[in-house]
Amino acid sequence: MAKDDPPVIFEASVDQVQIPQAEALLHADCSGKEVTCEISHYFLQAGQEATAERTARFIANVQAAGGGPGISIVLKTLRDAENRAAWHPMLNLPLSPRRTVPTTVKFQVTTQTQALSFLLGSSASLHCGFSMAPGLALRSVEWRLQHKGSGREVYSWTAGQSQARREGATLDPEQLHAAGDASLTLAGLTLQDEGAYICQITTSLYRAQQIIHLNIQASPKVQLHLADQRVPPTLICRITGYYPLNLAVTWTRKEQGGAPVQVSGASFSSLRQSMAGTYSISSSLTAEPGSAGATYTCQVTHVSLKKPLEVSAQVVPPEQRPIFGVILASSLFLLALLLFLRLTR
Known part of the structure; x- marks a missing residue:
């Protein structure tokens, strides 16, 4: 359409096909979500329907x-010149008295959410539902994974025969026929499961799909310890086993009776990646205990965490450090020496 052309309004009847997510989309703007709609012509393969010349089809x-719901809808309209007084000049389609293009929904594929996040090692359920008008028959269901320019088949169902290309991928055949539920379950998620999943449903006449983006996350583990006893000492905050890569580390210092103050000057080790694909890194900071000691806190923020992780350590001046460890070590040495002398007599 040209920029100045009036908009085309499609009016869709859902008498034959149910659209479970319609309400969520109709009221999405109430929760501040923007709804987009793209409509294009849908062309049947040659010889699929004898009356194709009298109908027009669109896919919306x-x-x-x-990450809200998504629907792919196949619309069909009749070219009924006798009962329609007005025609759309560009589409050559009959218009209703309200100047809309009347259509009937013949087939739809929907998903409850188009973006999901699951923890590494957990199980994920990717929703994909469909419904079709009477007279249509289900032919096949195919799940494919696309990630970083490459793709592979995950699961397929054709004429009652199913095949899982990915170990632990399952689909419930009973729900497929009884409820139009082609949802895929993946057990034991790894980082290789991340990507865009395409659920494609094929009927005897139509084909449509939904795309669900699956993000894998792994929560970091954080440890804080003193690297040495030099003055001033060095604190090392070790962050291990996290995914994806983006991570924020913040250091704070708190003296007795005071408020925490953010400190700078931390350095980072080189990034390390495990065989499983998770990341690890260390942050080091030179601590200033002051005259009365101070508490240092390493705070880690990551997308997998509901709230930041915090670990703290108290640093005291050299003159306040206990000598119990030295006394204990000396006592143990003397005890071992006496025991050795007694056994050698």
Whole structure:
């Protein structure tokens, strides 16, 4: 359409097909989510329907921003010149008295959310539902994974025969037929499971799909310890086993009776990656105990955490450090020496 052309409004009847996510999309703007709709012509393969010359078909993709629901809808309209007084000049389609293009929904594929995040090692369920008009038959279901320019088949169902290409991938055949539920379950998630999953449903006449983005996360583990006893001492905050890469580390210092103050000057080790694909890094900071000692806190923020992780250590001046460890070590040495002399007599 040209920039100045009036918009085309499609009016869709859902008498034959149910759209479970319609309410969520109709009221998405109430929660601040933007809804987009793209409509294009849908062309049947040659010889699929004898009356194809008297019908026009469109496929509409409706999505809610921010990981909301998504629907792909196949629309069909009749070219009924006798009962329609007005025609759309560009599309050559009959218009209703409200100047809309009347259509009927023949087939739809929907997902409850288009973006999901799961922890490494857990199980994920990717929702994909469909419904079709009477007279259509389900032919196949295919799940594919696309990630970083490469793709592979994950699961397929054709004429009652299913095949899992990924170990632990399952689909419930009973729910497939009884409820139009083609949802995929993945057990024991690894980082290789991350990416865009394409759920494609094929009927005897139509084909449509939904895309669900699966993000894998691994929560970091944090440890804080003194690297040495030199003056001033060095604190090392070790962060291990996290994914994805983005991570924030903040240091604070708190003297007795005072408020925490953010400190700078921390250095970082080189990034390390395990065989499983998770990351590890260390942050080092030179501590200034002051005259009365201070508490240092290493705070780690990551997308997998509901709230930041914090670990703290108290640093005291050299003159306040206990000598119990030295006395204990000397006592143990003398005890071992006496025991050795007694046994050698």
